[in-house]
Amino acid sequence: MTDRPAAAAGGKLLERLLDGEPAALAKAITLIENAGTGAAQVLAGIQSRLGHALVIGVTGPPGAGKSTLVSALVGELRRRGKSLGILAVDPSSPLSGGAILGDRIRMAEHACDSGVFVRSLATRGHVGGLSSATARVVDLMDAAGKDVVIVETVGAGQSDVEVAQLADVTVVVCAPGLGDEIQAIKAGILEIADVLVVNKADLPNAERTVTQLQGMLSLRGPGTATVPVIATTATEGRGVTELSDAVEARAEALGGSARAARTLAQIRLQIADSAAELLRRQLNDSDDDGLHALCRSVQRGELDLENAARQYLSGYLGNKA
Amino acid sequence: MSDSTKSISPPPRVLVTKIGLDGHDRGSRIVAAYLRDAGMEVIYTAPWQKIEAVVKLAVEEDVDVIGVSSLATDHLLLPDLMAALGEAGFGHVKVVAGGIIPDGDEAELLRAGVSRVFHPGSPREDIVATVGDLATQARAACANG
Numbered sequence: 001m002t003d004r005p006a007a008a009a010g011g012k013l014l015e016r017l018l019d020g021e022p023a024a025l026a027k028a029i030t031l032i033e034n035a036g037t038g039a040a041q042v043l044a045g046i047q048s049r050l051g052h053a054l055v056i057g058v059t060g061p062p063g064a065g066k067s068t069l070v071s072a073l074v075g076e077l078r079r080r081g082k083s084l085g086i087l088a089v090d091p092s093s094p095l096s097g098g099a100i101l102g103d104r105i106r107m108a109e110h111a112c113d114s115g116v117f118v119r120s121l122a123t124r125g126h127v128g129g130l131s132s133a134t135a136r137v138v139d140l141m142d143a144a145g146k147d148v149v150i151v152e153t154v155g156a157g158q159s160d161v162e163v164a165q166l167a168d169v170t171v172v173v174c175a176p177g178l179g180d181e182i183q184a185i186k187a188g189i190l191e192i193a194d195v196l197v198v199n200k201a202d203l204p205n206a207e208r209t210v211t212q213l214q215g216m217l218s219l220r221g222p223g224t225a226t227v228p229v230i231a232t233t234a235t236e237g238r239g240v241t242e243l244s245d246a247v248e249a250r251a252e253a254l255g256g257s258a259r260a261a262r263t264l265a266q267i268r269l270q271i272a273d274s275a276a277e278l279l280r281r282q283l284n285d286s287d288d289d290g291l292h293a294l295c296r297s298v299q300r301g302e303l304d305l306e307n308a309a310r311q312y313l314s315g316y317l318g319n320k321a
Numbered sequence: 322m323s324d325s326t327k328s329i330s331p332p333p334r335v336l337v338t339k340i341g342l343d344g345h346d347r348g349s350r351i352v353a354a355y356l357r358d359a360g361m362e363v364i365y366t367a368p369w370q371k372i373e374a375v376v377k378l379a380v381e382e383d384v385d386v387i388g389v390s391s392l393a394t395d396h397l398l399l400p401d402l403m404a405a406l407g408e409a410g411f412g413h414v415k416v417v418a419g420g421i422i423p424d425g426d427e428a429e430l431l432r433a434g435v436s437r438v439f440h441p442g443s444p445r446e447d448i449v450a451t452v453g454d455l456a457t458q459a460r461a462a463c464a465n466g
Binding site for chain 1 (some may be wrong): 331332334353354356357358359360361362363364365366367370371373374377378380381382383409410411
């Protein structure tokens, strides 16, 4: 991490990134995703340049139309003069580690627009709807000068709420006709919504879905922020102006970057996530004989995973203490 | 990092696409699935891409290899793609082509910088191994450049 040529290369990349050069942003994202040499230096170098971008999280069940809606939203925000970075997260195969990243298919409209930078991220084993590097990649796009960064999660289930931690405004998208649509967005995912969207509003039952959602929102206690429910037909661009207005209104109400207003508890959780990721990498790369012995004990059935982890950690933390 | 036996190197990033006007995408879909199942991250696009769009995508996604499927003479656009990648400073990215590509055209594509041409009947193992090797080469070239 400290060798000089790597530091020089990292410094040059950082400079080009801060100038907003697309190739440098792309290379920096790869560096962070792969935790390559110089990654820490780049992340340290951008800290003073953060907080410009409005970060919009878009989440919802598979097939709700997230990518199509993001594409329509991008079109509207481009008309409003914004430069955009888009992070589209798709799942990695838990078996092969491979992934098909196909969200760009729905964003073809912006394929040649230099004001729109799209990056596809594979989850690489991370659960929660994002990849473990997503928050840091958002920071890179912010530092590269994007006015708006949109993070589109994988098709999220009921508790994939991680996106709300890094977004200023969280948009939860659902669609009528996905079976029991309320089932799909109950509990956690409904609670994180700053704006609710019922997409595919040209389908039957769309109005009923809107009414149901409004009904659920009305059950929330006093003091909770008003959550607009917006009907959109992303393929035709209908409702997208209203969505953009709602997002901008919410951003304005926050008064600057909501990420700047992270609570200490949130920051602690984010440090915990980063620490867990570092530990996971170190453990994977380690040549520690004790670790090999633990693996063999688990394989022979002499030790369970929980206690193996505890034993490793007590040795690890014991050495550091 | 390279001398560690436990660390799985980051997955290769591969763009599988079609340029030009032909929309027959069965082949590109099959190859995309092969590469995914071999542990690669595959950025997949619809057919009918413009060269400008492919270059922008390759830059933003920082891909190591681009695979272009051609069944109806669209491979003749590949020299233009190679030139455009070079102009964008992404000449280190390796390009392979697959599909119906006459022998006479193959030599021309290789001269233009295309790394490999796959013909009908190419075994899955050959495609996967070749793309994996090219991804490694592309990364090394990028790190040294």
